[in-house]
Amino acid sequence: MSGAAGLDVRWPIGGLFAVLGLILAGYGIATAGHMDLYARSLSINVNLWWGLVLLVFGAALLLGARAGRGRAGVKQALDTAEGRQTEAREHQLGLER
Amino acid sequence: MAAAPVVQLTPVDYAVMATYFIAVLGVGWGLRRVMRTSTDFFLSGRSLSPWITGLAFISANLGAQEVIGMGASGAKYGIATSHFYWVGAIPAMVFVGLFMMPFYYGSRARSVPEYLRLRFDEKTRTLNAASFAVMTIFSSGVSMYAMGKLMNLLLGWSFDLSIVVSACIVLAYVLLGGLTSAIYNEVLQFFLIVFGFAPLVGLGLVAVGGWQGLSTRLSEVATMRGLPPDAYTHAWTNLDSAAHNPVGVEWFGLVAGLGFVLSFGYWCTDFLVVQRAMAADSMTAARRTPLIAAVPKMLFPFLVILPGMIALALGSGGSGQGLVPAKLAADGTPLLDAAGRAVLDYDLATPMMLVHLFPSGLLGLGVTALLASFMSGMAGNVTAFNTVWTYDIYQSHIRRGASDAHYLWMGRIATVGGVFLALGAAYVAGAFNNIMDLLQLVFAFVNAPLFATFALGMFWRRSTGHGAFWGLLAGTLAAAVHHGLTLPAGTHVGVKGGYLGVVHTYPSELAQTFWTAIVAWVTCFLVTILVSLATAPRPAEELRGLVYSLTDRPADESLPWLRRPSTLAALVLVLTLALNLVFF
Numbered sequence: 001m002s003g004a005a006g007l008d009v010r011w012p013i014g015g016l017f018a019v020l021g022l023i024l025a026g027y028g029i030a031t032a033g034h035m036d037l038y039a040r041s042l043s044i045n046v047n048l049w050w051g052l053v054l055l056v057f058g059a060a061l062l063l064g065a066r067a068g069r070g071r072a073g074v075k076q077a078l079d080t081a082e083g084r085q086t087e088a089r090e091h092q093l094g095l096e097r
Numbered sequence: 098m099a100a101a102p103v104v105q106l107t108p109v110d111y112a113v114m115a116t117y118f119i120a121v122l123g124v125g126w127g128l129r130r131v132m133r134t135s136t137d138f139f140l141s142g143r144s145l146s147p148w149i150t151g152l153a154f155i156s157a158n159l160g161a162q163e164v165i166g167m168g169a170s171g172a173k174y175g176i177a178t179s180h181f182y183w184v185g186a187i188p189a190m191v192f193v194g195l196f197m198m199p200f201y202y203g204s205r206a207r208s209v210p211e212y213l214r215l216r217f218d219e220k221t222r223t224l225n226a227a228s229f230a231v232m233t234i235f236s237s238g239v240s241m242y243a244m245g246k247l248m249n250l251l252l253g254w255s256f257d258l259s260i261v262v263s264a265c266i267v268l269a270y271v272l273l274g275g276l277t278s279a280i281y282n283e284v285l286q287f288f289l290i291v292f293g294f295a296p297l298v299g300l301g302l303v304a305v306g307g308w309q310g311l312s313t314r315l316s317e318v319a320t321m322r323g324l325p326p327d328a329y330t331h332a333w334t335n336l337d338s339a340a341h342n343p344v345g346v347e348w349f350g351l352v353a354g355l356g357f358v359l360s361f362g363y364w365c366t367d368f369l370v371v372q373r374a375m376a377a378d379s380m381t382a383a384r385r386t387p388l389i390a391a392v393p394k395m396l397f398p399f400l401v402i403l404p405g406m407i408a409l410a411l412g413s414g415g416s417g418q419g420l421v422p423a424k425l426a427a428d429g430t431p432l433l434d435a436a437g438r439a440v441l442d443y444d445l446a447t448p449m450m451l452v453h454l455f456p457s458g459l460l461g462l463g464v465t466a467l468l469a470s471f472m473s474g475m476a477g478n479v480t481a482f483n484t485v486w487t488y489d490i491y492q493s494h495i496r497r498g499a500s501d502a503h504y505l506w507m508g509r510i511a512t513v514g515g516v517f518l519a520l521g522a523a524y525v526a527g528a529f530n531n532i533m534d535l536l537q538l539v540f541a542f543v544n545a546p547l548f549a550t551f552a553l554g555m556f557w558r559r560s561t562g563h564g565a566f567w568g569l570l571a572g573t574l575a576a577a578v579h580h581g582l583t584l585p586a587g588t589h590v591g592v593k594g595g596y597l598g599v600v601h602t603y604p605s606e607l608a609q610t611f612w613t614a615i616v617a618w619v620t621c622f623l624v625t626i627l628v629s630l631a632t633a634p635r636p637a638e639e640l641r642g643l644v645y646s647l648t649d650r651p652a653d654e655s656l657p658w659l660r661r662p663s664t665l666a667a668l669v670l671v672l673t674l675a676l677n678l679v680f681f
């Protein structure tokens with residue numbers, strides 16, 4: 001999932017969601033039992049539960065990015081059959097820039 | 098506005114928001130070193146995986162118009178709003194992926210207007226580029242204005258501060274990392290919007306007693322408004338006559354106007370979305386981009402439309418307006434329509450749901466998701482604008498043959514200029530509401546016939562540049578004339594239509610919009626054919642790679658069948674059909 005940049009998009013997204021998950025779950029734990037706060041959300045401690053969901057999602061992305069480190073590099077057009085075909089056609093048509 | 102804000106954010110909400118700001122700026126910072134050529138800046142060096150471009154493809158479109166607007170339509174029209182997805186967007190996305198992407202990507206055009214230059218001529222390209230550039234600036238401005246107003250009303254934030262800060266953040270990450278940065282952040286924003294709104298739908302459904310409870314409550318609202326009881330919860334059943342459904346349109350106008358003309362026109366020709374697919378790393382990836390995007394897209398109605406429907410059903414029974422507040426006149430009294438009922442401010446349906454169901458903490462996430470939707474829409478407009486400006490206007494009319502570094506520099510200037518122009522447009526929108534309505538209308542006229550031009554250009558090799566140019570102009574003119582001769586029920590002559598004399602009255606504004614589009618499309622189609630037949634065709638040799646019959650079919654056979662675009666397309670269509678049947 002890495003682009004030209006060599007920056008795997010899963011790093012920033014995983015990081016963001018992991019931090020958001022920690023903030024929300026932490027706040028959920030700190031406010032557990034505050035009935036008036038959770039009256040809106042039908043007495044469910046949504047901060048805790050949804051925070052955990054975000055944390056799991058973020059952690060999964062980070063682990064995926066770690067596992068894929070180094071493998072997914074930049075793919076040059078000439079590395080794939082299709083890329084070579086496209087380049088050849090462009091050459092033929094004089095469409096190169 | 099001095100009115101007290103609806104809700105106060107607490108430090109934990111601001112912590113969530115700050116984390117998001119740091120993340121988007123961090124992405125721009127992390128990508129800052131790879132912008133060496135103009136292709137890097139404008140097309141991400143054509144190097145992204147289809148999963149990334151696919152998510153960016155829908156996220157660029159997932160602006161405020163979508164999140165707030167679809168919630169508003171959900172409250173106004175019920176589940177029939179899903180036609181924008183299941184009749185409109187999905188078939189068009191499948192079409193652009195299977196049939197049109199080979200020309201966009203294969204021709205190596207760097208923008209949609211540039212394809213028109215390759216296929217037709219310079220004047221057709223310039224017409225398209227100029228109207229597109231102006232349109233992106235103004236739609237970004239309208240969206241910014243809406244955000245500033247919403248944040249002011251909901252949270253008591255200063256209007257100026259909200260729009261200037263969000264514009265600066267978008268500017269910073271686009272300048273740093275170009276299209277790659279915009280696309281990466283769109284993927285991030287996509288997930289943020291999904292995770293920000295999913296609990297809203299979940300809690301909302303629990304509060305209202307599930308789909309069953311929602312149907313029961315909405316049937317009361319429907320009866321109150323003189324519609325069949327299932328008018329809000331069935332998408333097709335009441336489309337036999339315009340009077341039986343809240344949309345005010347019958348099935349033919351819907352399928353032809355929305356499904357065919359408007360959706361294909363938008364998804365197949367709008368550079369804002371097509372640019373994302375052009376950034377993909379191969380032809381197959383470019384073709385899979387809209388198809389991958391179609392999968393989450395078909396589930397979006399549950400994410401963005403349901404909150405609006407639930408907003409209408411929740412809250413005090415009897416009034417038939419749920420959580421949706423009434424629109425206020427300038428003197429603070431509720432506006433009433435011709436029948437004496439309060440006019441509802443449907444745009445507040447989804448924001449009111451956030452405030453009603455989210456406690457501090459989650460509320461921060463919900464508000465951040467709203468901000469993310471505004472920003473991804475704005476970034477989408479800005480990146481499309483700077484590309485079209487630089488390649489299709491600056492390079493072809495103002496300064497030809499400069500170095501690539503010069504165009505990269507111009508792209509950066511255009512990014513700054515685009516953001517400032519959009520900020521200006523936001524203030525224009527605030528000062529003269531009618532001018533913006535008028536502009537939106539003009540854009541609708543310009544856009545409606547576009548798909549006829551592209552369809553003929555790609556699939557009929559005899560069509561010529563003169564045909565395309567005059568067809569587009571005639572289609573736009575036809576749209577204006579049709580709009581000028583008709584009026585939606587219950588409105589006054591003016592920006593809503595009828596300025597040339599009222600010949601026909603439509604039951605709703607949407608019905609008028611759909612039929613205007615149909616008229617524009619048919620006119621453009623016919624005029625393009627007639628003028629093309631009367632003008633000299635281009636030699637077949639020049640059209641190779643630009644027209645269907647003169648282009649080699651992409652060789653899908655070399656791929657495992659599961660990864661072929663056609664397999665993915667079939668899967669998407671079957672699932673969409675199933676969704677239509679479930680909510681028939």
